[in-house]
Amino acid sequence: MLNEEMLDRIVIVLVRARNPNNIGAVARAMHDFGFGRLRVVNEYPVPFEAAKSAVDASEVLARAEIFGSVAEAVADCTLVVGTTAVGERVLQHPLHVLHEASARIEDELGQSEDSEDSITPRIALIFGSEKTGLSNDELSHCNWLLTIPMQEQEDLRHPSMNLGQAVAVCLYELVRNVRGRELRGRSTAPAAASAAEMERLTQFWMQVMEQTGYTRHHPANSDEAQVRRLVLRMGLTATDVPVWMGVLKQVLWKVRAGGE
Amino acid sequence: MLNEEMLDRIVIVLVRARNPNNIGAVARAMHDFGFGRLRVVNEYPVPFEAAKSAVDASEVLARAEIFGSVAEAVADCTLVVGTTAVGERVLQHPLHVLHEASARIEDELGQSEDSEDSITPRIALIFGSEKTGLSNDELSHCNWLLTIPMQEQEDLRHPSMNLGQAVAVCLYELVRNVRGRELRGRSTAPAAASAAEMERLTQFWMQVMEQTGYTRHHPANSDEAQVRRLVLRMGLTATDVPVWMGVLKQVLWKVRAGGE
Numbered sequence: 001m002l003n004e005e006m007l008d009r010i011v012i013v014l015v016r017a018r019n020p021n022n023i024g025a026v027a028r029a030m031h032d033f034g035f036g037r038l039r040v041v042n043e044y045p046v047p048f049e050a051a052k053s054a055v056d057a058s059e060v061l062a063r064a065e066i067f068g069s070v071a072e073a074v075a076d077c078t079l080v081v082g083t084t085a086v087g088e089r090v091l092q093h094p095l096h097v098l099h100e101a102s103a104r105i106e107d108e109l110g111q112s113e114d115s116e117d118s119i120t121p122r123i124a125l126i127f128g129s130e131k132t133g134l135s136n137d138e139l140s141h142c143n144w145l146l147t148i149p150m151q152e153q154e155d156l157r158h159p160s161m162n163l164g165q166a167v168a169v170c171l172y173e174l175v176r177n178v179r180g181r182e183l184r185g186r187s188t189a190p191a192a193a194s195a196a197e198m199e200r201l202t203q204f205w206m207q208v209m210e211q212t213g214y215t216r217h218h219p220a221n222s223d224e225a226q227v228r229r230l231v232l233r234m235g236l237t238a239t240d241v242p243v244w245m246g247v248l249k250q251v252l253w254k255v256r257a258g259g260e
Numbered sequence: 261m262l263n264e265e266m267l268d269r270i271v272i273v274l275v276r277a278r279n280p281n282n283i284g285a286v287a288r289a290m291h292d293f294g295f296g297r298l299r300v301v302n303e304y305p306v307p308f309e310a311a312k313s314a315v316d317a318s319e320v321l322a323r324a325e326i327f328g329s330v331a332e333a334v335a336d337c338t339l340v341v342g343t344t345a346v347g348e349r350v351l352q353h354p355l356h357v358l359h360e361a362s363a364r365i366e367d368e369l370g371q372s373e374d375s376e377d378s379i380t381p382r383i384a385l386i387f388g389s390e391k392t393g394l395s396n397d398e399l400s401h402c403n404w405l406l407t408i409p410m411q412e413q414e415d416l417r418h419p420s421m422n423l424g425q426a427v428a429v430c431l432y433e434l435v436r437n438v439r440g441r442e443l444r445g446r447s448t449a450p451a452a453a454s455a456a457e458m459e460r461l462t463q464f465w466m467q468v469m470e471q472t473g474y475t476r477h478h479p480a481n482s483d484e485a486q487v488r489r490l491v492l493r494m495g496l497t498a499t500d501v502p503v504w505m506g507v508l509k510q511v512l513w514k515v516r517a518g519g520e
Contacts, residue, residue, distance in 0.1 A: 029421070165292075165425050168422075168429055175409065212507075212510045218506060221503050234495065244490075247474050250477065253473075257518070
């Protein structure tokens with residue numbers, strides 16, 4: 001299971017990203033999912049100040065590192081994973097679907113955790129440019145590739161995702177199991193109502209049906225066992241029962257007060 | 261396991277989306293993952309032609325439907341799921357982490373697949389505006405909520421994702437298991453009631469509360485959004501709704517006949 005310290009050993013590398021908004025969107029997704037290490041490989045200066053869509057991501061952008069080549073950007077990494085939309089390109093690398101890739105990355109981090117080497121293990125996840133993806137030369141720096149499972153295109157063009165969305169989906173998958181567990185621990189699902197409460201509610205309903213004349217008009221729906229099943233199918237929570245009870249008491253009072 | 265026909269029964273509803281680029285990004289993510297039904301709830305005309313970032317998504321945008329309210333947009337849906345960033349807001353709904361939510365949605369589609377009812381089951385996944393998310397009134401139309409597990413913010417502000425990224429992550433999770441999973445056993449659970457039916461039931465309950473004097477005695481429990489949540493928590497089946505409706509009609513008739 002990935003922990004915070006492990007997340008800090010995952011590096012997101014953007015190669016030839018052209019649109020500053022996309023770089024901003026990537027930084028925001030990193031911030032949202034708890035990743036902090038962004039590296040950008042570009043031949044020309046990166047317009048970070050123009051990364052406007054990066055709400056909440058300024059810290060990630062401030063820490064971002066710029067490199068002139070993929071080789072330099074991944075030099076300190078022990079595992080380099082490329083991302084690809086597959087398509088007609090002939091792949092020279094092992095390819096894993098995202099959720100399998102994520103499990104492998106987790107394993108790698110877990111293993112190096114246990115090793116006694118002094119190396120700080122680090123994993124690079126590389127994303128290519130919006131238009132062309134990663135070139136064969138860039139891919140050659142990767143140990144293996146991952147792909148996000150997408151809808152087949154009818155015209156067999158290789159599909160490609162928006163860069164910010166692709167990064168968001170990959171990072172979500174990496175933290176999916178960790179954060180899911182944390183959140184679930186905190187969520188407080190309401191307690192179900194007890195059988196005794198549901199039985200009291202059933203009896204109230206029987207009275208309402210009886211006293212409004214429903215039983216006379218619809219005897220087939222008024223059988224006690226049938227009403228009980230109907231009430232049980234409501235699947236109420238413990239806090240809902242008193243509210244329903246209060247409503248029915250008021251109904252009964254009103255019906256009786258009205259008189260025949 | 262979700263198949264193509266099932267994906268077509270999932271509707272993405274955007275409420276008060278302000279930025280056309282975000283609508284475009286949502287449409288693109290839908291196209292990437294094989295979803296086609298987009299519904300937009302907005303008070304003013306939606307600038308679809310400005311949804312520039314929607315590479316490959318024009319078909320989704322062309323099919324998009326516009327509605328004036330959440331109630332109308334989800335009227336034909338049997339399960340309405342809201343999305344939320346949690347945070348400090350006090351939730352009135354059951355909350356599920358995305359991957360659990362996805363399993364529930366799969367179950368719902370699988371069950372209704374096997375039922376013999378003539379209803380076409382449909383699931384709505386609702387996303388709120390970029391700035392404010394879904395309002396309490398909008399949330400009251402939801403059966404339950406899902407949240408994408410994210411990094412805790414240091415300042416405890418509730419985190420929120422970019423709209424296009426949030427939709428991409430949710431849709432990815434929905435199709436994640438499509439490949440390489442065995443079909444699950446056939447279930448014979450009855451079909452769920454549609455949102456339109458539940459809304460009619462809510463309105464009947466409002467009348468009962470009003471006319472029996474419950475509203476006067478318990479104003480705190482009689483707020484429309486609160487009654488709607490109470491009714492949705494009943495989790496009724498399509499066959500139960502007419503029975504409840506009949507009982508309430510009889511109650512109303514009796515209450516009115518009794519007179520003050």
